Amino acid sequence: MYQYDQYDQRIVEERSRQFRGQVQRRLSGEILEDEFKPLRLQNGLYMQLHAYMLRVAVPYGLLSSTQMRKLAHIARTYDKGYGHLTTRQNMQFNWPTLEGVANILDELASVQMHAVQTSGNCIRNTTSDQFAGVTRDELEDPRPYAEIIRQWSTFHPEFAFLPRKFKIAVNATPDDDRAAVYFHDIGVKLVENGAGERGFEVLAGGGLGRTPHIGQTVRKFLPKEHLLSYLESILRVYNQFGRRDNKFKARIKILVNALGIEEFSRRVEEEWEQIKDGDMLLPEEEIERVKKHFAPHAYETLPDSDSELAALALDKDRAFGNWVKNNVRPHKVPGYASVTISVKDKEIPPGDLSDYQMDQVADLADRYSFGEMRITHTQNLVLADVKVSQLRELHEKLVAVNLGNANANHIADMITCPGLDFCNLANARSIPIGMRIIDRFDDIDYMNDIGDVNLKISGCINACGHHHVGNIGILGIDKQGVEHYQLMLGGSAGNDASLGQIVGPAFTQDEIVGAVDTVLQRYLKERESADETFIHCYRRVGMAPFKEALYGDN
Amino acid sequence: MPWHYPSAYPTLPAMAKKTPYLVVTASRTDDGAPVYFRAQSKDWSEQIAEASVVQGESVADELVAVARAQERAVCDPYPMYVDRAEGGAAVPVSARERIRSEGPTTPLRRPDPQS
Amino acid sequence: MATIRDGKIVEDTWQHVADGEAAPEGDVIVTLARLRQEGEALRARAGKLGVRVGSDAIADEIGDEVKDLALVAIEFPKYVDGRGYTIARKLRDRFKFEGELRAVGNVLRDQLFYMHRCGFDAYELQEGKDAEGALEAFQEFSVTYQGGSDDPRPLYRRR
Numbered sequence: 001m002y003q004y005d006q007y008d009q010r011i012v013e014e015r016s017r018q019f020r021g022q023v024q025r026r027l028s029g030e031i032l033e034d035e036f037k038p039l040r041l042q043n044g045l046y047m048q049l050h051a052y053m054l055r056v057a058v059p060y061g062l063l064s065s066t067q068m069r070k071l072a073h074i075a076r077t078y079d080k081g082y083g084h085l086t087t088r089q090n091m092q093f094n095w096p097t098l099e100g101v102a103n104i105l106d107e108l109a110s111v112q113m114h115a116v117q118t119s120g121n122c123i124r125n126t127t128s129d130q131f132a133g134v135t136r137d138e139l140e141d142p143r144p145y146a147e148i149i150r151q152w153s154t155f156h157p158e159f160a161f162l163p164r165k166f167k168i169a170v171n172a173t174p175d176d177d178r179a180a181v182y183f184h185d186i187g188v189k190l191v192e193n194g195a196g197e198r199g200f201e202v203l204a205g206g207g208l209g210r211t212p213h214i215g216q217t218v219r220k221f222l223p224k225e226h227l228l229s230y231l232e233s234i235l236r237v238y239n240q241f242g243r244r245d246n247k248f249k250a251r252i253k254i255l256v257n258a259l260g261i262e263e264f265s266r267r268v269e270e271e272w273e274q275i276k277d278g279d280m281l282l283p284e285e286e287i288e289r290v291k292k293h294f295a296p297h298a299y300e301t302l303p304d305s306d307s308e309l310a311a312l313a314l315d316k317d318r319a320f321g322n323w324v325k326n327n328v329r330p331h332k333v334p335g336y337a338s339v340t341i342s343v344k345d346k347e348i349p350p351g352d353l354s355d356y357q358m359d360q361v362a363d364l365a366d367r368y369s370f371g372e373m374r375i376t377h378t379q380n381l382v383l384a385d386v387k388v389s390q391l392r393e394l395h396e397k398l399v400a401v402n403l404g405n406a407n408a409n410h411i412a413d414m415i416t417c418p419g420l421d422f423c424n425l426a427n428a429r430s431i432p433i434g435m436r437i438i439d440r441f442d443d444i445d446y447m448n449d450i451g452d453v454n455l456k457i458s459g460c461i462n463a464c465g466h467h468h469v470g471n472i473g474i475l476g477i478d479k480q481g482v483e484h485y486q487l488m489l490g491g492s493a494g495n496d497a498s499l500g501q502i503v504g505p506a507f508t509q510d511e512i513v514g515a516v517d518t519v520l521q522r523y524l525k526e527r528e529s530a531d532e533t534f535i536h537c538y539r540r541v542g543m544a545p546f547k548e549a550l551y552g553d554n
Numbered sequence: 555m556p557w558h559y560p561s562a563y564p565t566l567p568a569m570a571k572k573t574p575y576l577v578v579t580a581s582r583t584d585d586g587a588p589v590y591f592r593a594q595s596k597d598w599s600e601q602i603a604e605a606s607v608v609q610g611e612s613v614a615d616e617l618v619a620v621a622r623a624q625e626r627a628v629c630d631p632y633p634m635y636v637d638r639a640e641g642g643a644a645v646p647v648s649a650r651e652r653i654r655s656e657g658p659t660t661p662l663r664r665p666d667p668q669s
Numbered sequence: 670m671a672t673i674r675d676g677k678i679v680e681d682t683w684q685h686v687a688d689g690e691a692a693p694e695g696d697v698i699v700t701l702a703r704l705r706q707e708g709e710a711l712r713a714r715a716g717k718l719g720v721r722v723g724s725d726a727i728a729d730e731i732g733d734e735v736k737d738l739a740l741v742a743i744e745f746p747k748y749v750d751g752r753g754y755t756i757a758r759k760l761r762d763r764f765k766f767e768g769e770l771r772a773v774g775n776v777l778r779d780q781l782f783y784m785h786r787c788g789f790d791a792y793e794l795q796e797g798k799d800a801e802g803a804l805e806a807f808q809e810f811s812v813t814y815q816g817g818s819d820d821p822r823p824l825y826r827r828r
């Protein structure tokens with residue numbers, strides 16, 4: 001993974017010092033909340049219902065075991081002993097004090113980490129595929145480009161006060177988009193042109209929130225050396241012309257739609273013509289320098305293990321077999337596999353890890369996966385490089401720390417936003433709904449029968465839980481002071497991007513879990529075969545059968 | 555259910571009263587904790603039961619103005635509706651403020667395995 | 670109100686002149702509208718001439734009109750309004766503006782470093798703010814990743 005040199009290190013140390021000064025000015029009363037708010041927000045520090053919340057940046061979700069142990073230490077020392085995994089592949093802490101945050105930043109800097117731009121109207125953490133570098137279906141590892149973008153966007157002087165937050169994702173898999181590039185302010189797709197050259201397709205204007213939009217292509221093929229100047233041009237157009245009069249219309253998707261993709265692209269290209277051949281040109285050496293940090297691990301030469309994996313999925317130890325089937329995927333190197341550690345369990349909020357579990361996972365990463373792990377946007381962890389021969393051992397150890405659930409990509413493996421239990425903007429709680437659903441689908445055979453399906457829950461229209469792109473989406477609303485839940489069906493965030501549609505009148509909190517079950521039972525009746533997943537079945541039969549199952553004839 | 559999940563925060567027939575009860579609340583600067591304004595001593599308490607309850611929005615707005623003088627200690631004071639439980643103590647009307655005053659309704663941390 | 674120029678607190682000789690008010694002796698800053706109406710007369714005066722533009726100004730549209738002036742002041746109506754940064758960069762980089770580029774309005778300490786990097790060299794710090802303390806802002810970072818108007822080379826050309 002990327003290792004800081006003296007320059008990178010100096011930046012995080014200087015940042016930490018700067019923020020400590022800002023905190024001191026706030027505590028002394030030299031500045032008040034009005035003035036402090038934008039400063040703390042540039043540093044991932046929110047004010048939630050019960051306390052501050054600090055979001056720590058985990059660039060494209062990649063963490064070393066040393067860093068994970070540091071996060072465990074922070075959770076123990078400055079918080080209530082746990083952390084929460086986020087949909088931007090970050091980790092957040094729900095209970096730090098203001099003074100504590102200044103100390104946390106020093107701790108983070110000591111392991112090459114920070115909280116820079118994890119909130120605020122600036123360029124946020126660049127995300128990528130959680131299986132980058134180890135998956136068979138990618139053109140090349142997208143993480144070096146995500147890192148190059150991270151550096152360019154860190155303290156970019158021109159784009160610290162954009163109309164609204166700005167999110168970029170990078171992927172390199174033509175057939176399976178795990179980075180949701182169509183739902184980002186900018187999506188960067190590594191592609192090959194007709195001449196076999198590698199470059200990027202650049203998308204803009206995607207996003208969820210109140211008015212979801214699917215991103216559109218600004219440029220079909222961009223040579224690699226122009227990556228940064230092109231991003232800079234898009235940001236420049238957005239910074240000048242994005243709306244600032246209404247925060248609900250300030251995202252770039254509104255601008256792209258107001259201008260139309262052609263006019264938007266024209267303005268971007270016009271800007272780009274002026275700067276493309278300047279100092280921002282990315283030299284081959286820089287790309288190579290960053291790429292070196294992501295060189296493949298020292299894998300052993302092992303025989304092909306695909307058939308072994310298939311056999312393990314049928315293991316007579318069903319807990320293990322199911323886990324292999326649902327949570328383990330083939331690796332590009334023979335003899336290795338990538339493991340999704342499910343952080344979804346009925347006892348605890350989805351995505352929460354205790355300091356103890358963090359330490360344990362760090363140890364397991366050291367022992368089984370070259371000391372690295374990844375956070376996924378579905379609020380799980382991944383050990384990307386595990387020997388197939390060690391899977392059983394690893395599974396036992398994960399079970400011992402409540403991280404061995406076999407529910408990856410199934411109904412219990414949901415995304416939930418913090419909702420009304422923590423969030424200032426929420427209309428309804430999301431976490432308890434999520435936990436109840438996990439509880440309802442506790443039977444692994446039932447869950448397996450239902451197969452691949454994803455569920456996403458947001459506690460309000462801001463859509464942090466991505467409910468629009470859940471195969472099943474749940475949106476919390478406030479109906480005369482009572483928490484209610486709208487059910488949506490048919491969303492997908494992948495290459496076949498689609499937005500879910502509301503089925504009908506909202507449900508109460510006592511009804512919503514049963515409603516999800518009703519939908520899935522109907523799916524089991526409607527599907528043509530066990531190979532037809534929920535989303536495919538929905539696309540074939542449409543909303544009507546589900547509506548009827550939920551609301552009857554009228 | 556293995557966790558605390560009050561499935562119905564009763565919704566009080568909202569704002570029916572002509573002169574509703576209100577208290578002034580804010581988040582404490584040091585740690586973000588919800589605090590409630592005591593008009594007499596011009597300070598803040600973590601206990602909503604200790605808050606000064608006033609009647610009517612305009613009176614509450616005046617209290618907010620007084621509380622605003624405390625903006626080193628707290629962030630963004632605002633008025634919130636309450637009802638009076640028996641004994642006169644303030645109980646927030648909205649689910650949001652109930653959760654804010656009582657804490658999350660979900661478990662906070664998984665206990666370590668016994669071994 | 671303190672004026673900071675080139676990292677120091679300075680005595681300010683410039684005067685902002687409202688529309689409809691007669692231009693006094695000395696160096697004056699007028700609005701863009703006034704510059705457009707009375708440009709010739711204003712340029713013929715003895716003192717230096719500067720213009721004040723709103724954050725909604727588009728650099729590509731005003732660049733040629735203002736690039737030969739002694740000063741361009743860019744307004745920050747609220748400090749979260751970041752359009753002024755782009756205006757500044759374009760005036761410096763594209764129109765090669767060499768006069769004083771001044772940030773006015775809701776200008777606070779924690780913007781100064783970014784402003785400096787976008788080509789500003791003077792700042793009217795908001796009334797009541799600690800100007801000495803604000804100077805520290807220029808020293809807070811010794812490394813930058815991207816190029817700016819201060820140095821166009823990204824770190825990868827300096828590493």
Ligand code: SF4
Nearest residue numbers: 417423426459460464
């Ligand atoms: S979706 Fe709404 S409730 Fe959920 S975290 Fe986002 S803002 Fe809060």
